[in-house]
Amino acid sequence: MDNDTVALYEARARILKAMAHPTRLFIIEELQRQERCVNELTGMIGADMSTVSKHLSVLKNAGLVSDERRGASIYYRLRVPCIMDFIDCVETVLKSNADAQMDIVRCCRK
Amino acid sequence: MDNDTVALYEARARILKAMAHPTRLFIIEELQRQERCVNELTGMIGADMSTVSKHLSVLKNAGLVSDERRGASIYYRLRVPCIMDFIDCVETVLKSNADAQMDIVRCCRK
DNA sequence: TGGTTATTTTGCTTATTTGCCAAATAAGCA
DNA sequence: TGCTTATTTGGCAAATAAGCAAAATAACCA
Incomplete structure (x- = not known):
């Protein structure tokens, strides 16, 4: 496999890896229903807020969600x-x- | 989230995790084209055969591929x-x- | 049976992921 | 400005994943 081919599969794997966690799958499904802020999601999930925030940043880095600040809260939505x-x-x-x-x-x- | 709901998301995540690796994505795509034995895949991928075999067992445990022995070789195919x-x-x-x-x-x- | 080829398993080391806590940053309000 | 709420970041320990090499299995053939 040449370098470009490897790069392609690595890029695809990064997207899948970003989805491959129970909490993140829940977040994806919930955001598909409606946009949510970190605080709301934390309430539903029942983990530390910093943990939820980190999951969201994983999804964001993969390009799966986008965020928008409104006042003190940051709302996330599913991009794709x-x-x-x-x-x-x-x-x-x-x-x-x-x-x-x-x-x-x-x-x-x- | 109740136990059943958590279990559902964990089950889904296991499938995605099994796919979330460049080599395994390559294998999935190749097996969709045609069935292949470990030896053939190893030649295409260029990693240790034991490594390729392990990737195949990950895919098999997730229920994504099935295998069939024919003579000395074991052929894998995409199940879904x-x-x-x-x-x-x-x-x-x-x-x-x-x-x-x-x-x-x-x-x-x- | 012994040798050869194909595949899996085991042991081991290194790298990555996860999750909590505490500290830092940001915005809104009195 | 000082206080409160919302969110992110950094640090760290535990759990998981990855890949190679050597040993173990399995099937075939002479």
């Missing part, structure tokens, strides 16, 4: 809506895994 | 085709980030 289609596919994988698991159970009961 | 739509969306994010970057450059030149 197609991200949600992602989640649908992930659900398909989970469903498929569950089915496969079920088959194993059925098979071994016989 | 919608994964590729994912990549399209990631490309959209990258494009969008590049555009945003371009805007900044344009703005600061003025």
